[in-house]
Amino acid sequence: xxxxxxxxxxxxxxxxxxxxxxxxxxxxxxxxxxxxxxxxxxxxxxxxxxxxxxxxxxxxxxxxxxxxxxxxxxxxxxxxxxxxxxxxxxxxxxxxxxxxxxxxxxxxxxxxxxxxxxxxxxxxxxxxxxxxxxxxxxxxxxxxxxxxxxxxxxxxxxxxxxxxxxxxxxxxxxxxxxxxxxxxxxxxxxxxxxxxxxxxxxxxxxxxxxxxxxx
Amino acid sequence: xxxxxxxxxxxxxxxxxxxxxxxxxxxxxxxxxxxxxxxxxxxxxxxxxxxxxxxxxxxxxxxxxxxxxxxxxxxxxxxxxxxxxxxxxxxxxxxxxxxxxxxxxxxxxxxxxxxxxxxxxxxxxxxxxxxxxxxxxxxxxxxxxxxxxxxxxxxxxxxxxxxxxxxxxxxxxxxxxxxxxxxxxxxxxxxxxxxxxxxxxxxxxxxxxxxxxxxxxxxxxxxxxxxxxxxxxxxxxxxxxxxxxxxxxxxxxxxxxxxxxxxxxxxxxxxxxxxxxxxxxxxxxxxxxxxxxxxxxxxxxxxxxxxxxxxxxxxxxxxxxxxxxxxxxxxxxxxxxxxxxxxxxxxxxxxxxxxxxxxxxxxxxxxxxxxxxxxxxxxxxxxxxxxxxxxxxxxxxxxxxxxxxxxxxxxxxxxxxxxxxxxxxxxxxxxxxxxxxxxxxxxxxxxxxxxxxxxxxxxxxxxxxxxxxxxxxxxxxxxxxxxx
Numbered sequence: 001x002x003x004x005x006x007x008x009x010x011x012x013x014x015x016x017x018x019x020x021x022x023x024x025x026x027x028x029x030x031x032x033x034x035x036x037x038x039x040x041x042x043x044x045x046x047x048x049x050x051x052x053x054x055x056x057x058x059x060x061x062x063x064x065x066x067x068x069x070x071x072x073x074x075x076x077x078x079x080x081x082x083x084x085x086x087x088x089x090x091x092x093x094x095x096x097x098x099x100x101x102x103x104x105x106x107x108x109x110x111x112x113x114x115x116x117x118x119x120x121x122x123x124x125x126x127x128x129x130x131x132x133x134x135x136x137x138x139x140x141x142x143x144x145x146x147x148x149x150x151x152x153x154x155x156x157x158x159x160x161x162x163x164x165x166x167x168x169x170x171x172x173x174x175x176x177x178x179x180x181x182x183x184x185x186x187x188x189x190x191x192x193x194x195x196x197x198x199x200x201x202x203x204x205x206x207x208x209x210x211x212x213x214x215x
Numbered sequence: 216x217x218x219x220x221x222x223x224x225x226x227x228x229x230x231x232x233x234x235x236x237x238x239x240x241x242x243x244x245x246x247x248x249x250x251x252x253x254x255x256x257x258x259x260x261x262x263x264x265x266x267x268x269x270x271x272x273x274x275x276x277x278x279x280x281x282x283x284x285x286x287x288x289x290x291x292x293x294x295x296x297x298x299x300x301x302x303x304x305x306x307x308x309x310x311x312x313x314x315x316x317x318x319x320x321x322x323x324x325x326x327x328x329x330x331x332x333x334x335x336x337x338x339x340x341x342x343x344x345x346x347x348x349x350x351x352x353x354x355x356x357x358x359x360x361x362x363x364x365x366x367x368x369x370x371x372x373x374x375x376x377x378x379x380x381x382x383x384x385x386x387x388x389x390x391x392x393x394x395x396x397x398x399x400x401x402x403x404x405x406x407x408x409x410x411x412x413x414x415x416x417x418x419x420x421x422x423x424x425x426x427x428x429x430x431x432x433x434x435x436x437x438x439x440x441x442x443x444x445x446x447x448x449x450x451x452x453x454x455x456x457x458x459x460x461x462x463x464x465x466x467x468x469x470x471x472x473x474x475x476x477x478x479x480x481x482x483x484x485x486x487x488x489x490x491x492x493x494x495x496x497x498x499x500x501x502x503x504x505x506x507x508x509x510x511x512x513x514x515x516x517x518x519x520x521x522x523x524x525x526x527x528x529x530x531x532x533x534x535x536x537x538x539x540x541x542x543x544x545x546x547x548x549x550x551x552x553x554x555x556x557x558x559x560x561x562x563x564x565x566x567x568x569x570x571x572x573x574x575x576x577x578x579x580x581x582x583x584x585x586x587x588x589x590x591x592x593x594x595x596x597x598x599x600x601x602x603x604x605x606x607x608x609x610x611x612x613x614x615x616x617x618x619x620x621x622x623x624x625x626x627x628x629x630x631x632x633x634x635x636x637x638x639x640x641x642x643x644x645x646x647x648x649x650x651x652x653x654x655x656x657x658x659x660x661x662x663x664x665x666x667x668x669x670x671x672x673x674x675x676x677x678x679x680x681x682x683x684x685x686x687x688x689x690x691x692x693x694x695x696x697x698x699x
Contacts, residue, residue, distance in 0.1 A: 022488045022492070024488065024489055024492035024520070024523075024524045024527065025488060025491055025492050025495070027492070027496075027520055028491075028492040028493075028495035028496040028499065028517075028520060028524075029495060031495075031496060031499040031500075031503075031513065031516065031517050031520075032495050032496075032498055032499035032502065034499075034513075035499050035502035035503050035506070035510075035513065036502065066484075066564065066567065068567055069570075093483070093484045093487045093488065093491070094480065094483060094484070094487070114487060114488075114490075114491035115487070115490055115491040115493075115494035115495065116491075118494075118495065118498035118499070118502070
């Protein structure tokens with residue numbers, strides 16, 4: 001499995017974050033993960049990890065469930081925002097079923113009980129990194145579309161909003177109190193700026209921007 | 216006992232003879248000196264009284280009759296005849312006879328009474344000595360003369376015909392205690408002081424007795440030193456103490472197992488953690504070796520970590536084993552802070568529900584103590600503290616451990632929580648056996664903890680926390696001459 005990505009012509013290794021309060025376990029995990037050519041950064045607590053600035057490369061988190069202070073499951077909840085989302089592999093000394101269910105329901109990639117088979121962990125890590133790569137792609141696409149959206153004038157945004165709701169030019173003009181011809185021009189501008197070839201294309205873009213989620 | 220009866224007969228005969236000789240002498244002197252009736256009468260009475268005081272009833276009776284005869288024959292007219300001429304003289308003779316009879320009777324009865332009383336009190340004393348397993352002794356130091364009561368003979372398992380000597384005593388004293396006893400006795404004689412000590416006897420049948428010796432020194436007017444004292448057989452008490460001690464140790468072990476049971480998850484974690492690291496390191500090592508160009512440095516590092524973590528795991532197990540199968544080991548010099556840290560290491564996972572604050576004084580003298588027992592006390596107090604904070608949600612759960620030097624040569628250890636706390640009533644009761652505030656509690660932990668601290672010469676008590684929660688404190692005496 002190829003795990004490197006090309007960014008600005010330079011090969012950047014995906015990064016695996018490890019959070020465990022036991023230094024022996026941290027060191028062992030770090031060595032194992034580095035042996036398959038991935039970068040590793042280790043943290044002894046959830047707080048320490050939260051303070052760390054995440055680089056914009058595919059990454060995943062190997063997380064001990066039982067941590068002093070903020071627990072692994074607490075950290076998972078903290079990270080469950082579109083901005084901070086990162087695939088999580090849980091490891092635990094003794095996982096009980098409810099705990100596993102909770103973690104998996106909240107979107108964990110895998111839940112492993114120590115001591116685990118190395119291949120199991122490494123497979124889970126690869127899977128998590130792939131998932132993050134997708135997330136990253138979607139995130140950068142969204143970021144790009146957002147940038148394009150910012151170039152629209154307020155009136156063009158209004159027109160675009162009404163277009164994707166399926167209104168005709170005439171109806172839009174009525175809604176906004178302008179002429180049909182003005183709407184037609186503004187609509188053309190918005191399509192051009194958003195790089196949409198067709199109305200369905202504009203609808204998809206709008207979806208990606210999350211405009212439908214709000215209404 | 217025919218022999219005794221024979222002895223008695225000869226004694227009575229001798230008394231009779233002596234009494235009769237005395238009568239003859241008085242009669243001879245008085246007759247030739249022509250002394251009149253009253254004087255020999257009184258002299259005869261004196262002989263009879265003396266004889267009744269010293270001799271038997273029979274001899275005094277015989278002498279009484281002889282005296283009446285003499286009186287009548289030699290002093291009452293007509294002389295040299297047993298006839299009595301004057302009726303007044305008859306009255307005198309009868310009065311004499313009556314008086315002597317009454318005296319003989321009276322003295323004999325008083326003597327019997329005293330004899331009986333003496334015998335009874337001697338029996339009481341002997342019985343009391345036997346019942347209490349205490350014998351008495353006297354020892355005149357200058358002459359070396361030693362006297363023993365029957366019970367002392369019995370305690371030392373010697374026949375009563377033997378004459379007690381120091382040599383005889385040392386035949387019985389346990390060889391391991393002989394030097395110490397010798398020293399103690401020498402000091403006591405040199406300083407003419409009372410002494411008390413406990414030592415063992417090794418009897419010919421191989422059995423061992425524990426005895427307690429108490430003696431009072433007395434110097435008489437002539438300056439001779441004499442000891443009077445008691446030897447008490449305390450073997451049974453000693454055995455009872457030993458079995459009580461065993462029972463307490465077993466109870467403490469059960470309580471320890473219970474506490475450890477509560478800590479199973481924590482302990483499993485402590486063992487599992489290094490194991491997981493070992494397995495992961497071994498896998499990593501294989502991967503470093505299996506690369507196209509094997510990375511030996513990384514592989515070596517991984518193996519070093521395997522060794523380190525393997526050792527860590529076995530240390531954890533050794534620590535747990537020490538607590539579970541505690542053997543009676545002599546007390547050792549301990550750094551109390553090290554004991555606190557070891558206990559924290561065993562309870563780490565259990566302690567996760569609270570934040571742990573430690574304030575361990577870096578300059579503490581060492582204590583002479585039993586490591587496992589102290590760990591047990593700390594474990595107990597820490598588990599209690601965490602349990603007391605389980606239901607607390609409106610304030611931070613804080614477990615605070617503190618060590619410091621305390622006045623009067625003590626070290627103070629404080630275990631403080633922010634839990635539900637104790638009211639005054641509970642404060643008095645928590646140290647009682649079978650008193651518990653926990654649904655699953657046995658009510659043993661604190662009472663055992665207190666007895667452990669007591670046996671170390673320290674004190675364990677509870678106080679209310681200023682804010683909320685409870686504070687448990689215990690002190691341990693600083694080892695003499697020991698410094699950290």
